[in-house]
Amino acid sequence: MSGRAGFGRSRLPTIHEVAASAGVSIGTVSRVASESPRVAPETRARVLAAMAELGYQPNAAARAMRTNQTKTIGFLIPDMTNQVFARVAQGAETVLAPEGYMLFAFSSNRSPEREVEFLQAARQRRMDGLIVTLSDETAAAPIREIGRMGVPIVVLDREIPVEADIVYSEHIQSIETIVQQLAELGHRRIGLVAASEKIRPGRDRVTGYRRAIAKAGLEADEWLIRARTQSAEYGAAETYDLLSGPNPPTAILAAGSDIFPGALRAVRMMGLSIPDDISFVGADDPVLGELVFPPITVIDRDMAEVGRQAAGLLIDRLKSLEGPPRRIMLPSTITLRASLAAPRRR
């Protein structure tokens, strides 16, 4: 009952009030709350009733102070609106929840300053563990902060000098495969638009691209490589620039979840037809490639699995801190669709 009406702040009942109401000591209430076996069934029932009556919820701050754990995991993501990370969170949730941990997500909007703020907030709040995706491997401050955390951390797809478990995604091989296929179709100039080389996915994709170009014996033209920012605007701008240049590519790799729609929009705006005028490959978006016409070949990954693996590593580390850092590599998959064809004869 206690329908303490009204807005805003109202004092929440404490363990003392529950104890008084149930006619026992606070120790007994505490034992009931933490499901200790050493309580008589009848007493337990009375305490439980008092708790329900008062709507008692133990104060996590006080509990954290005593027990040194918060049952809270923080998830740092560069961008909430990016489905890639949201799917990771969802996957991690499925592993963390059964273990009694709450996963709270925080978006840095790709700002290293915000990342530092989050990491400090996480430390202040004594979160039990963290899953972290930094937006820039070359920014020193967040990395320094990670080194100070003092709790287990799992890093997602980044290469940073930190003692942490890491879940990698495979990027090099899949880009190589695609470039090779395009070369076999007869493409000699292939444009790559990727996220920043300051983070592993972008860097690896550029690496894979260069490697495949060399293997196929094609001319290595750095002008064809664009890797600066993960955004639709950037994808559109670079794609436009590539396709309106003097010696444009005959295929475009839009290697990023946000770059993909941007690049596609640029192609559309220029009135080019896929795959007749230009071959096109997207990445990291499981929906878009299937819905547009023609359907578009896409490099994708099982992000929920990334989340599950990351959460698994974290749980292990939470249970026992032993052992060297662990690394897991998860594959990328290529879904071939109708967006690839031989280049138009000049």
Place this chain on the structure above:
Amino acid sequence: MSGRAGFGRSRLPTIHEVAASAGVSIGTVSRVASESPRVAPETRARVLAAMAELGYQPNAAARAMRTNQTKTIGFLIPDMTNQVFARVAQGAETVLAPEGYMLFAFSSNRSPEREVEFLQAARQRRMDGLIVTLSDETAAAPIREIGRMGVPIVVLDREIPVEADIVYSEHIQSIETIVQQLAELGHRRIGLVAASEKIRPGRDRVTGYRRAIAKAGLEADEWLIRARTQSAEYGAAETYDLLSGPNPPTAILAAGSDIFPGALRAVRMMGLSIPDDISFVGADDPVLGELVFPPITVIDRDMAEVGRQAAGLLIDRLKSLEGPPRRIMLPSTITLRASLAAPRRR
């Protein structure tokens, strides 16, 4: 330096250690930490140096216990992977961060049980305020839990019997407008696929639809209305069912961010051409409608603004709890594109 190497849990320095290191009392350290003016500049400098040296971060739990606030806002969303909510979070962030609040997002995956768990966790953690989007207005448990929270809450686009500030989105008028336009083009049978009638957006869209049908003097066929679940699969299934029926509609309203791509896929799979075979309207996705061919007319809303408004209401309530519940209604906008045409003659 204190480069206390190693994995996992390491003890973090307390205010006592900082005090000892700086040669002052804990009271003084506390005053420095909370930026009280009553500290001599030279002392302040020494304390700050000690803090930096040790990498001190105040224990939020202890602080929360003393001050009764956590500077934490919780954001409950039905589904992280849905861009609609992610954009709200982003908008709310921009208002909350300057006020010193951290926004932590939690996804319930549309489960009322998970919603209750989050609300209880938020209460245990003594979060200062909440922004909440329930997945089912008819589920009693989460609503009861909200009533017990004891902190300011802002509810997003739901009608529930709770004393809270609410940010609504307009749905009825925009659906009415679209249906009317379709009627004017000559459509007499219009299919509606929406989210559940158990939440306001779905219900309002059905209401708007019925109202417009009546106004336009069209036959009201309940068979044409599908409003059960917000998912791509549901959107695809119902669209397929509508279009393969004996007397199919000549236009489809896919009134939900996840329903939209699902419905579109169904249309594609049936080999129907937009707008020649079928007119099509999407909703709540600002990207998809623009990228497919032909571009699709879409009902959309400025979700970041929803987030900003919600955060604003919350901040006000946090500063002064006075006054009756406030309600804000934000508009929907219709972006007309090439997916609407007169129905094919039978």
Place this chain on the structure above:
DNA sequence: GCGTTACGTGTTGACGTTTACACGATGATG
């Protein structure tokens, strides 16, 4: 019937902060 054990419950610091209060030193004032 006594000693022993096991069990259920109460009592009592701690956890790390903040903040009201106390106190000594310094400088201004009459």
Place this chain on the structure above:
DNA sequence: CATCATCGTGTAAACGTCAACACGTAACGC
């Protein structure tokens, strides 16, 4: 020169919980 603010700092209590310890009671074995 005595008085009194003012300022900077230290001290100690409190916040709500847990868990180690203490204690009383009942059951049991001998």
